[in-house]
Amino acid sequence: xxxxRIGHASLKVMDMEAAxxxxxxxxxMKTTMQDKAGNVYLKCWDEWDKYSVVxxxxxxxxxxxxxxxxxxxxxxxxxxxxxxxxxxxxxMLPEGTMPSTGRMLEFKLPSTHVMxxxxxxxxxxxxxxxxxxxxxxxxxxxxxxxxxxxxxxxxELNPExxxxxxxxxxxxxxxxxxxxxxxxxxxxxxxxxxxATWLTRTTxxxxxxxxxxxxxxxxxxSFFLDSWHDVLKAxxxxxxxxxxxxxxxxxxxxxxxxxxxxxxxxxxxxxxFAGLGYLAQRDRPVTTxxxxxxxxxxxxxxxxxVPSFTEVYT
Amino acid sequence: xxxxxxxVNVSVVQTGETYPCxxxxxxxxxxxxLGRKGIPVGCVNGGCGVCKVRILEGEISQLGPVSRxxxxxxxxxxxxxxxxxxxxxxxxRLEVAGKFEKPFSKGYAAQGGxxxxxx
Numbered sequence: 001x002x003x004x005r006i007g008h009a010s011l012k013v014m015d016m017e018a019a020x021x022x023x024x025x026x027x028x029m030k031t032t033m034q035d036k037a038g039n040v041y042l043k044c045w046d047e048w049d050k051y052s053v054v055x056x057x058x059x060x061x062x063x064x065x066x067x068x069x070x071x072x073x074x075x076x077x078x079x080x081x082x083x084x085x086x087x088x089x090x091x092m093l094p095e096g097t098m099p100s101t102g103r104m105l106e107f108k109l110p111s112t113h114v115m116x117x118x119x120x121x122x123x124x125x126x127x128x129x130x131x132x133x134x135x136x137x138x139x140x141x142x143x144x145x146x147x148x149x150x151x152x153x154x155x156e157l158n159p160e161x162x163x164x165x166x167x168x169x170x171x172x173x174x175x176x177x178x179x180x181x182x183x184x185x186x187x188x189x190x191x192x193x194x195x196a197t198w199l200t201r202t203t204x205x206x207x208x209x210x211x212x213x214x215x216x217x218x219x220x221x222s223f224f225l226d227s228w229h230d231v232l233k234a235x236x237x238x239x240x241x242x243x244x245x246x247x248x249x250x251x252x253x254x255x256x257x258x259x260x261x262x263x264x265x266x267x268x269x270x271x272x273f274a275g276l277g278y279l280a281q282r283d284r285p286v287t288t289x290x291x292x293x294x295x296x297x298x299x300x301x302x303x304x305x306v307p308s309f310t311e312v313y314t
Numbered sequence: 315x316x317x318x319x320x321x322v323n324v325s326v327v328q329t330g331e332t333y334p335c336x337x338x339x340x341x342x343x344x345x346x347x348l349g350r351k352g353i354p355v356g357c358v359n360g361g362c363g364v365c366k367v368r369i370l371e372g373e374i375s376q377l378g379p380v381s382r383x384x385x386x387x388x389x390x391x392x393x394x395x396x397x398x399x400x401x402x403x404x405x406x407r408l409e410v411a412g413k414f415e416k417p418f419s420k421g422y423a424a425q426g427g428x429x430x431x432x433x
Contacts, residue, residue, distance in 0.1 A: 014360060014361070014378075014379035014381065015378065015379055059379070059381070059382040060361070060381040060382050060383040060384075061357075061359075061360070061361030061362070061381050061383070062361070062383065244357065244358040244359060246357075263357040263358065263359050263361070264359070265359050266359055266360065266361045266379075266381075267356070267357030267358075267359035267360055267361020267362045267381070268357075268361060269357065308354075308355065308356060308364070311364070312356040312357060312362045312364050313362060314357070314361045314362055314381075314383075
């Protein structure tokens with residue numbers, strides 16, 4: 001019971017046509033639905049629910065909300081009680097608020113990011129089906145991403161004023177939504193400041209991550225690929241499509257992910273990564289990265305700072 | 315090198331950098347293509363606001379939408395825009411107004427930029 005995995009991310013885009021082209025041709029997603037408001041819904045080939053990305057027309061970029069799927073409808077009632085008891089207001093959005101989606105429990109994380117939980121989304125199946133399936137379908141475009149895997153949210157962190165939304169979010173996610181911590185960055189004298197955290201509900205190193213910054217925002221949404229070679233191919237796809245690559249293929253120390261970062265046509269950062277890293281289990285000891293090795297954690301090979309990576313986000 | 319497209323000069327007030335930018339490419343892309351520095355580089359797609367600049371002289375053309383979270387309509391009327399979303403039509407003189415301005419623009423900021431009548 002409780003949270004299963006990331007369900008979808010709703011993103012603001014400034015040029016819908018360019019955005020759809022990007023998520024279809026570069027990530028390899030397919031449009032499954034459009035609504036009257038002009039929102040476009042897409043899914044990856046290996047996902048079985050109707051959509052995992054929603055694009056909404058806007059005059060700016062950024063995240064509208066991120067949603068996680070829970071196992072049972074009754075989980076929504078139980079979690080609503082727990083979240084309210086923790087002191088966070090919630091709203092139960094009725095079924096049909098989003099098409100093909102059941103009722104959603106909406107609330108704000110301590111960092112003010114909007115999160116939604118839902119139990120039901122229309123099942124449409126993966127593109128290889130469930131009976132004697134092939135390992136992959138023939139019609140994959142672009143990087144051919146398997147699924148939306150996680151998101152990283154930037155959270156206000158100001159040691160001078162004592163504001164640390166990373167630590168507040170982490171406490172909430174672990175105590176109320178029953179996520180567990182896999183890795184963290186500790187900085188400051190004696191490592192007392194929790195400056196970044198990676199948390200999970202599944203068996204992968206992270207289903208959500210929080211990193212400290214000047215303001216709250218969205219750092220990236222990330223999609224899963226099979227192998228290091230698929231990361232290289234994804235980079236080729238980006239060159240062909242003139243996609244702005246932010247960080248060329250490399251490896252993270254944190255989560256061990258093999259990765260490439262890039263921007264959608266509105267400047268929302270995407271990641272495609274490969275490698276499941278390790279088996280994340282609740283009794284696995286938490287990995288800690290120290291202030292002096294922070295950039296080794298981020299970019300393992302060089303260990304060098306790339307300020308734009310932590311300072312540029314929507 | 316071996317690039318014969320028509321170009322105009324773009325100069326960055328704070329750093330004194332001047333580079334040739336092809337007409338039709340963005341001010342930021344022109345700088346990036348030459349491996350030059352001066353304007354901070356972010357998403358290069360109009361969303362993050364890091365390459366915010368103010369056009370002081372010269373004519374530009376709009377290449378795509380800029381995030382209203384970073385450039386308001388009032389600011390746009392005062393010449394503010396994102397360097398990744400506009401291209402030069404004539405030679406351009408600009409000042410960096412984005413988030414990374416502090417390390418190298420303190421001296422310039424102290425002198426005060428040109429006032430904006432709309433403000």
